[in-house]
Amino acid sequence: MPSLSPLHRIYLIASLPAKAAFLALFLSGCTTMAPPYKVPALPVSPLYASQTIEEGISAAALGWRDYFTDPQLQALITLALDNNRDLRTAVLRVEEARALYGIQRAEQFPAIGAQAGGDRSRIPGDLNLTGKPLEGSQYRVELGLASWEIDFWGRVRNLKDMALENYLATDEARRAAAITLVAQVANSYLSLRELNERIVLARRTIASRSESLRIFTRRVEVGSTSRLNLTEVQTLLTQAQALGAQLELLRAAQGHALTLLVGAPVDFPSLEKHLDDQAVLVTLRPGLPSDLLLQRPDILAAEHQLQATHAHIGAARAAFFPQVTLTGAYGTASAELADLFTSGSRAWIFSPRLSLPIFDGGRRRNNLDLAEARRNLAVAHYEKTVQSAFRDVADALSARHWLAEQSTIAQTALAVQTERARLSQLRYNNGAAPFLDVLDAQRDLLATEQQSVQIRRALLTSRVNLYAALGGGAMDVVSPPAHGTPKSTRGLTAP
Numbered sequence: 001m002p003s004l005s006p007l008h009r010i011y012l013i014a015s016l017p018a019k020a021a022f023l024a025l026f027l028s029g030c031t032t033m034a035p036p037y038k039v040p041a042l043p044v045s046p047l048y049a050s051q052t053i054e055e056g057i058s059a060a061a062l063g064w065r066d067y068f069t070d071p072q073l074q075a076l077i078t079l080a081l082d083n084n085r086d087l088r089t090a091v092l093r094v095e096e097a098r099a100l101y102g103i104q105r106a107e108q109f110p111a112i113g114a115q116a117g118g119d120r121s122r123i124p125g126d127l128n129l130t131g132k133p134l135e136g137s138q139y140r141v142e143l144g145l146a147s148w149e150i151d152f153w154g155r156v157r158n159l160k161d162m163a164l165e166n167y168l169a170t171d172e173a174r175r176a177a178a179i180t181l182v183a184q185v186a187n188s189y190l191s192l193r194e195l196n197e198r199i200v201l202a203r204r205t206i207a208s209r210s211e212s213l214r215i216f217t218r219r220v221e222v223g224s225t226s227r228l229n230l231t232e233v234q235t236l237l238t239q240a241q242a243l244g245a246q247l248e249l250l251r252a253a254q255g256h257a258l259t260l261l262v263g264a265p266v267d268f269p270s271l272e273k274h275l276d277d278q279a280v281l282v283t284l285r286p287g288l289p290s291d292l293l294l295q296r297p298d299i300l301a302a303e304h305q306l307q308a309t310h311a312h313i314g315a316a317r318a319a320f321f322p323q324v325t326l327t328g329a330y331g332t333a334s335a336e337l338a339d340l341f342t343s344g345s346r347a348w349i350f351s352p353r354l355s356l357p358i359f360d361g362g363r364r365r366n367n368l369d370l371a372e373a374r375r376n377l378a379v380a381h382y383e384k385t386v387q388s389a390f391r392d393v394a395d396a397l398s399a400r401h402w403l404a405e406q407s408t409i410a411q412t413a414l415a416v417q418t419e420r421a422r423l424s425q426l427r428y429n430n431g432a433a434p435f436l437d438v439l440d441a442q443r444d445l446l447a448t449e450q451q452s453v454q455i456r457r458a459l460l461t462s463r464v465n466l467y468a469a470l471g472g473g474a475m476d477v478v479s480p481p482a483h484g485t486p487k488s489t490r491g492l493t494a495p
Contacts, residue, residue, distance in 0.1 A: 032154035034161070034314025035375075037307055043383045044289045044390040048397055059284050059470035060295050064182050067282055067467055072269060073189050076262055080185045081178065083263030090177040097163075097170040104163035107156050110148040110326070116141045118337070139340050140347065142331030147353075149325050155318035158311040165308035172301035175472075179297065181261065183468035187461050188258040192268060193275040194457035195251040200274070201449045202244040209237040209442075229435045236442055243446070277456055284466055286397060292389050295471030302378070302385040309375035316368040322356040392469035399462035407459050410452040417441070417448040 059067075065074055081087065118139040125132045151157055216233045219225040255268050293299055333347040334340045357364070424441040427433035467473075 032314050033317040034310045037310050048394045063473040077185050080262045087177050090174040094170050094174050097167040101163040101167040104160045111146040114143050139337045140333040142329040144329035147325045147327045153318035153321045155315050158314035162308045162311035165304045169301040169304035172297040175297035179468050179472035183464050185261050186464045190457050190460050192254050197275045197453050199247045205240045213237050232439050289390050296389045299385050302382040306378040306382050309378045312371040316371040319364045322354050325353045327351040396466035396469045403459040403462050406455050410455045414448050414452045417445045421445045
């Protein structure tokens with residue numbers, strides 16, 4: 001079919017009332033005034049600063065169940081995905097955006113309805129030419145077409161596209177919330193396990209120093225040692241007791257935070273269950289910064305928002321052109337109810353309208369300027385999101401590398417401090433060293449034990465953060481809330 005100008009399209013609709021609705025469906029939606037979309041240039045380096053030889057598995061290929069192997073952690077993450085209120089709010093926002101898209105999509109199609117009615121009227125004689133009162137009736141049954149805009153310049157289509165992109169952006173925000181929640185639960189769980197191990201170490205130290213206090217108290221009573229040594233032992237004990245109380249407080253607060261994240265009562269890991277260095281074992285391959293464009297849901301959400309602003313510009317440009325609407329009805333009408341469906345009672349009306357504001361005080365011009373300004377803001381937001389994602393991955397890679405170095409050093413330092421404490425105690429028992437050497441060695445040993453556990457947990461946290469920074473795994477592994485998660489919008493296109 002040859003290309004038709006807008007004026008030819010309007011003429012065809014006006015001259016063929018019986019077929020206008022079908023013709024309009026074919027002619028409308030063929031034009032868009034939205035600017036062509038181009039992905040902004042990647043505003044980051046082609047490689048991460050701490051990146052080395054590629055090895056490991058891509059985060060996109062791993063679901064969280066494959067990455068987090070601890071059964072208790074898996075159970076906590078499952079509970080959180082089912083019960084966390086922030087995630088539930090994100091899901092409801094997707095449902096809201098989907099409904100708004102459905103409403104805007106329906107604007108492309110005519111609204112057709114059936115109606116029936118009747119009128120009975122009396123006109124006084126002084127209001128008609130006969131001079132006598134007139135009474136009459138009218139009955140009708142109609143199939144009507146409400147005022148429907150023929151989308152010659154793509155205004156309605158662009159508004160629908162904008163709603164669709166906002167819907168997709170909201171769904172990506174839900175995925176981002178799910179990944180963030182998984183990482184938060186994992187980090188909270190690891191912190192709780194760290195505090196458990198530190199509390200066990202503190203309690204063991206308290207028990208050992210309580211026994212030392214009992215022994216030194218007895219020695220003072222029999223005169224075999226000085227009271228100064230007794231006060232030094234008491235100092236060691238009170239320091240350990242203060243640390244134990246502090247750790248118990250931190251553990252309680254961490255447990256409350258984990259309960260809030262999960263959104264339901266949880267069973268916390270027992271004190272006997274130590275921090276598992278193999279809880280996050282899989283080595284991840286970071287890939288290239290360009291890979292984040294397809295993996296990070298926050299970047300995908302920013303890109304959908306950018307595409308929505310392009311559609312908004314198209315709708316704002318289309319507002320400068322004439323708006324064509326159709327209104328019509330087809331049915332039967334009669335003065336007598338019995339004759340409503342008899343031959344000759346057919347009735348119809350067809351009313352095309354064309355309107356173009358001549359003066360609007362600059363409303364349309366400013367609306368276009370607003371759409372273009374929002375497009376520029378969306379570009380800046382997209383670029384900042386990409387840069388932030390790049391930094392997240394770079395930070396996680398650096399942390400994974402240097403915390404692994406620190407963990408090795410901490411293990412060596414712990415072995416050295418343990419041996420130092422043993423030798424100091426032997427020298428004191430043989431009278432070759434003052435008790436002050438034992439005091440310093442035991443104090444340093446306790447600090448080194450605590451620091452070693454903290455570094456091990458920090459290393460596991462860096463691996464969790466790297467998984468989240470790379471965009472996590474496939475989101476089909478995320479359990480939907482009880483009220484239902486909207487279907488995936490991947491590949492969703494407009495009719």
